[in-house]
Amino acid sequence: MTATPINVSYQTENRVIEPCSNSLDGADNAISACGVEMVYQTGGDRYHALRHVDLTVRYGDIQLLMGPSGSGKTTLLSILAGILTPTAGSVRLLGQEITKLSSSKLAQFRLENIGFIFQGFNLFPALSAIENIEVALNLKGIRGSAARQQAMQLLDQVGLADRAKLHPQDLSGGQKQRVAIARALAGNPTLIMADEPTAALDSHNGHAVIELLRTLAKERGRTVLIVTHDPRIADVADHIAYLEDGILTNGERSEISRMRESLIANNLS
Numbered sequence: 386m387t388a389t390p391i392n393v394s395y396q397t398e399n400r401v402i403e404p405c406s407n408s409l410d411g412a413d414n415a416i417s418a419c420g421v422e423m424v425y426q427t428g429g430d431r432y433h434a435l436r437h438v439d440l441t442v443r444y445g446d447i448q449l450l451m452g453p454s455g456s457g458k459t460t461l462l463s464i465l466a467g468i469l470t471p472t473a474g475s476v477r478l479l480g481q482e483i484t485k486l487s488s489s490k491l492a493q494f495r496l497e498n499i500g501f502i503f504q505g506f507n508l509f510p511a512l513s514a515i516e517n518i519e520v521a522l523n524l525k526g527i528r529g530s531a532a533r534q535q536a537m538q539l540l541d542q543v544g545l546a547d548r549a550k551l552h553p554q555d556l557s558g559g560q561k562q563r564v565a566i567a568r569a570l571a572g573n574p575t576l577i578m579a580d581e582p583t584a585a586l587d588s589h590n591g592h593a594v595i596e597l598l599r600t601l602a603k604e605r606g607r608t609v610l611i612v613t614h615d616p617r618i619a620d621v622a623d624h625i626a627y628l629e630d631g632i633l634t635n636g637e638r639s640e641i642s643r644m645r646e647s648l649i650a651n652n653l654s
């Protein structure tokens with residue numbers, strides 16, 4: 386049976402809901418979530434996946450979402466990306482309250498403003514590296530020679546201009562992820578959202594991808610939100626939000642090393 390999120394109002398069990406602790410209107414915030422709740426319903430069962438999550442991410446920052454398996458990271462990323470609608474709460478991206486947009490306006494907003502990177506790369510196997518990027522540009526209304534030229538520039542940015550004609554099967558895992566990052570940059574989105582971008586990569590390729598994400602934020606002004614179990618990414622993060630049982634703790638720099646140690650210990654145990 387397919388589980389679906391339910392849109393009903395309800396009392397959050399035994400918890401006093403405080404007013405949102407962040408300002409949705411902060412001009413410095415690229416991402417602002419306030420009082421986000423998510424309840425999944427499968428048949429007669431309800432699962433409370435997120436509990437009153439508040440989160441702000443400033444423009445140009447790298448924000449990690451970490452936490453144990455099943456803690457709600459992908460659910461939160463999907464809500465912040467406008468892919469899932471929360472049961473309650475609001476999300477503002479780049480000054481636009483996306484939780485108030487119609488589904489067609491939301492789809493357009495995502496297309497124009499968000500680049501996605503997935504653990505499994507999600508490249509089209511029948512298309513070459515450059516064609517995979519051209520398809521994304523076509524969706525954004527850029528066609529023909531302009532698309533080809535921009536796709537080549539994007540491949541150049543990720544250091545793969547000389548692999549443009551190769552198909553995914555002829556690229557290493559790290560190269561595939563760099564093509565996927567180039568594709569995520571098609572149309573110049575302000576927000577980059579990545580779900581476990583280094584999980585399928587060895588140490589060398591993982592570091593190359595992390596360095597690329599750091600460059601995107603720190604040298605090219607993108608705001609980068611990453612769901613990860615990978616403690617190596619913590620080294621380049623400005624903030625780490627830690628989820629456990631759907632409850633979020635947001636870490637400042639001083640707390641990051643403590644969280645990192647705990648994550649490494651959990652990964653090793």
Ligand SMILES: Nc1ncnc2c1ncn2[C@@H]1O[C@H](COP(=O)(O)OP(=O)(O)OP(=O)(O)O)[C@@H](O)[C@H]1O
Pocket residue numbers: 388389390425426427432434452453454455456457458459460461
């Ligand atoms: N469509 C759904 N229907 C019902 N329950 C769901 C659904 N999607 C996620 N869940 C549940 O919500 C909880 C949070 O899931 P989520 O995938 O967000 O966690 P996660 O932290 O990303 O996990 P992982 O690190 O293993 O990917 C889990 O208990 C999961 O089983």
